[in-house]
Amino acid sequence: MKIDLHSHTYYSDGQLSPKELIDRAHNMQVNVLAITDHDTVDGINEALDYQASLRREMQIMPGVEISTSWHNFDIHILGLHVNHGDTQFLARLAQQSAERDRRAQEISDKLAKVGIAGVFEQAKELAGVGQITRAHFARVLVNRQLVNDMEAAFKKYLGKGKKAHVKPQWISIQEAVTWIQDAGGKAVLAHPGHYDLTTKWLKRLVAEFAQVGGDGMEVIHSHLSPEKKKLLADLASEHDLLASSGSDFHYPNRWTELGKNLTLPSTLVPIWRDWNLSGMI
Template sequence: MKIDLHSHTHCSDGLLSPTELVLRAVEKGVNALAITDHDTVAGLAEAKQSITEQQLPLQLINGVEISTSWQTFEIHIVGLNIDPTNAQFLQNLATQQQRRLERAEEMSHRLAKHNIPDVLPAVLALANGAALTRTHFARHLVNIGQANSMNNVFKKFLGRGKIGYVANSWVDMAEAVQWIQAAGGEAVLAHPLKYKLNTKWLKRLLADFAAANGDAVEIISPQQTPQQRRDLWALCQEYQFTASVGSDFHQPTTWNELGKNLYLTDDVKPVWHHWPLAQVAGNAF
């Protein structure tokens, strides 16, 4: 069974619609897919409807990816099997969306001071109601010729210490774990190697995540080496986490794909060990 528990649609910073995403997942042989847009569950209803109407052989896991603050770092926590209709959870996500808008306004203001005007209206139009991210800014700056690639935008304008960078004011990591679990879900530390922490700081992050009653760590991503996967699983065992897998898919590329290389070895206890994944159907569970 091919399982992918981290993906994005155009409801945040992905390029595919929820319908396009689930169709691509089926095309790539994925059996169970979590849609985990940034601080929003807006894409889940369309995805579920498409799976049901088209009778797709795909099991949808209701998910979200919450941006959080820990120490001086932005840490992403994926929520799996959350109840997307939970009123308090939706209210909590709304506070995150307001933070995103406030950050976008300040980013636009700073870019304007460096002779790049009118960024916010263009970014809002590009996002078209989606959760605002720096990716939307990067796409716009490429579109207007300020850089020739997304990576160069972050190096020149949006990375830490650059002219358009604004420090985040996200929810505390431990509080985000509480949000997810109160909505019936399990909290997963997303892509731990992307934060570029040394071993000491990574262990500190995992210890604090354990103290916050986090559930699992995403130990498998497409770009990781086998040794990195083994090292992450050893840390999971040390802190008693289960393991999750996710492509963090945003758009079709030559280096990343839904469900690609997301395998676990037999000695690893997956986050889904108690889920009814054997019953692949069109309904979320």
């Protein structure tokens, strides 16, 4: 069974609609797909309705990826198998959306100060129905040929310490865990191998996440070395965290694909252990 518990649509910084994402997941023979847009569940019902109209079986798991602040690092917490219609949960996520809009306007103001005007409007247009993110600003800079690619946009303008960087005012990891669990979901530390952390700080992050009641962590995600995979598996085991895996798919590219190379180590307990996957859509 192929299980991918981390993917994005154009409701946040992905480039595919829920329909397009599901079609691609079917083509990749994914059996269970979690849709985990940044700080929003707006695309979930559209995905569920589309999958329900198909004869091809695939189980869609409602999810979200919540942004948090931890010792000046942006850390993401996945909420898996959440009740995406819970009114309290939706109100809480609306706070995150408001912060995204505030941050986006300030990023635009900083870009204007260095002679790059009108970026907010174009980024908002690219975002469409979705959350506005730094990725949309990066795409505007690429489209204007001010940088060669998305990575260069972050290195020159949007990354930490750069000309248009704005420190977000996200909630704490503990708050994110509470929000997710209050909505009936499991809180999972997202892509711990991708943060710019030393091994010492990574160990501290995992330990503190476990201490505040986190349920699991992604021990398999894209672009991990064998050494990093082993480290993550060891940390999950040490702190009794359930194991999750996800591609963090955003758009078709040669580096990341839905459902690809996501097999968990047999020594770990999967996050879906107690879920009735066959009972999902």
